[in-house]
Amino acid sequence: FLEDVIDKRELTMVPEKLHIKETLEKALELHKEIKRIFVINDTVSTTGKMNRKLVEKLKECSVGNNKKKIHLHHINGTVATSTPTNGKSTRQNENTIDVLHSTSNSMEKLLDKITFLDKHTIVLLMSYNVDKSGQSYSYDDSARKITGVCRVPVYGVWDFQAGKGIIGGKLVNCRLHGKLAAKAVLGKLNIKRQQKRPDRTIDRNNIRES
Numbered sequence: 549f550l551e552d553v554i555d556k557r558e559l560t561m562v563p564e565k566l567h568i569k570e571t572l573e574k575a576l577e578l579h580k581e582i583k584r585i586f587v588i589n590d591t592v593s594t595t596g597k598m599n600r601k602l603v604e605k606l607k608e609c610s611v612g613n614n615k616k617k618i619h620l621h622h623i624n625g626t627v628a629t630s631t632p633t634n635g636k637s638t639r640q641n642e643n644t645i646d647v648l649h650s651t652s653n654s655m656e657k658l659l660d661k662i663t664f665l666d667k668h669t670i671v672l673l674m675s676y677n678v679d680k681s682g683q684s685y686s687y688d689d690s691a692r693k694i695t696g697v698c699r700v701p702v703y704g705v706w707d708f709q710a711g712k713g714i715i716g717g718k719l720v721n722c723r724l725h726g727k728l729a730a731k732a733v734l735g736k737l738n739i740k741r742q743q744k745r746p747d748r749t750i751d752r753n754n755i756r757e758s
Contacts, residue, residue, distance in 0.1 A: 566705045567718035568602060568672070573609045574718070575670055575703050576618060576645070583668040584646045585620075588658070588694060590676045591651060599674040600649055609645075619644045624651050653680040655693060662698045671702040673714060688712055 576582055587603050590596035609618045621644050648669075652658035655676065662671065676690040685693070687708055695702050695713020704714040707721050 564720060566599075566602060566720060568705060569606055569609060571703050571705060571717040572606070572672065573611055574716075575672075575701070576609060576611045579670055579701065581668055582645065582670055584648055584670075585672055586648045586650065586662065586665060586669055587672045587674060588650045588662075588676055589674045590678055591653065592678045592680055593675070595675050595677060603647065603649070603672070603674070606647075617643065620647045621645065622647045622649065624649055650676075655679055655683065655685065655690070659693060659697050662694065665698065665700045667700065669700050671698055671700060673702050673704050673709065 572585065575585075587600070589600045589603075604622050606620055608620060610616065611618050623646060650658060650661070652661060658676065665671070671694070673691060673694055675687065676685060676694070677687070678684045687706070691704070691709050691712035691714065698713075702714045703717040704710070705717055705720060707719040707723075709717075710719060
């Protein structure tokens with residue numbers, strides 16, 4: 549949802565909170581050798597652009613039982629392989645992880661890039677639903693294509709990505725989320741119907757509405 553419309557309209561909603569931070573923290577705890585996180589979003593759809601902004605808001609993670617602070621350095625996805633295109637790593641120190649955001653304009657280019665990700669990289673698959681040519685992809689299609697060629701661990705954030713090649717993540721239960729949203733809307737409609745129902749007063753001879 550868009551925060552700037554909440555105070556302007558009467559909305560009934562169950563906001564979808566993606567557990568991006570928790571997913572990355574567990575991934576970094578499991579893969580201690582990781583130096584880079586490659587985040588996949590398309591660059592065209594509103595969903596892709598908003599998901600990127602959600603990830604970019606994360607500045608650090610707390611990893612392990614001692615809650616070690618890992619700083620996240622966000623850049624465009626140009627340094628994803630073992631031999632960076634600029635000849636050097638952007639890591640400032642061992643407590644900094646590069647977060648590389650995909651900028652591929654087509655699925656073909658994206659798949660070509662992630663094929664060569666090295667062992668020090670993990671993938672966070674958010675959403676890739678459409679490319680700049682207008683070619684659309686379902687969540688299932690994009691997940692299967694991406695995990696099918698990727699040789700490094702791929703994490704997700706939605707439960708419908710499970711079984712499509714990701715190895716895990718703190719996943720949002722979309723079916724439950726839909727049920728909660730429907731229940732909230734029905735509850736709101738029921739309240740409005742009760743508010744509009746006319747009061748009834750009892751007279752000896754008849755019932756009149758006031």
